[in-house]
Amino acid sequence: MTPRLFDSKTLLLTMIISIASGKGGTGKTTVATNLAFAIGKAHILDCDVEEPNSHIFIKPEITSKSPVYIPVPEIDKSKCDFCGKCAEVCAYKAIAVLKTDVLVFKELCHGCGACEYFCQKKAIKEVNRTIGYIETGEKGDLLFTGGKLNIGEAMAAPLIKEVKNRVKLQMTNIIDAPPGTSCSMIEAVTASDFCVLVTEPTPFGLNDMILSVEVLRKLHIPFGVIINRSDLGDDKTVTYCEKENIPIIMKIPFDKNIAMAYSQGKSIIEALPEYKQKFIALYEDLKERIE
């Protein structure tokens, strides 16, 4: 079973829908933001922390901004006997112990605390290292939470976890996940009630979607596929989904008005109001699948 964030009492009213894609540029954020606009009262969480862009379409009024830290070790060499235990227990090779020195590679440290726990000389204390920040805001009835990783920073997963800690109970939460199948994507989609995979009908799109399908099956997260620019490319994606019993929950044909709206930071619904009903229908379909 998918690990649950909430108890059974609140779970009934709390929904987490993640929007993911095997590769970037398939329209994941377009689907996430238009779904949020169509629902009207929802919470969108931008977990694509290396390249967040849902705020461009939501245009929230930002009401708070707070840094996110991970704890990294600081060595007190006056207490250290250079026994090497901290380096031995560090699974991420973030510490090297020399004859008379201890080197900490902070950018490799995941803040797990193992080195401090195992240091018998109490020579390690944890200090905070900023990895990025979280912004929260609102646009009408839409709530917005977005993470932004510092430039050059590798530790996306702890920031994504912090964004997800702000999931709202008794609301529909839409997670804009990072593309690909890295640990960042896994962190973002874990505990979702349903994952929407956005793809395009091209060989690259299909290849990367198959990788995402494998990850979601391992995580036991129910999922369905949206084919964007569905009238371009080939029919191999449809054939694959049929063969694998994967529901195709929406198709969005290519439309230059959609492309223009995207380039201007506008939602599809704004540019083509007839899409509002289509995204409401998608939401109803997702609710049924989750329930």
Ligand code: SF4
């Ligand atoms: S475990 Fe503690 S005492 Fe041993 S090398 Fe590391 S910091 Fe020094």
Ligand code: SF4
């Ligand atoms: S906190 Fe964990 S990851 Fe960081 S240096 Fe210590 S053992 Fe390694």
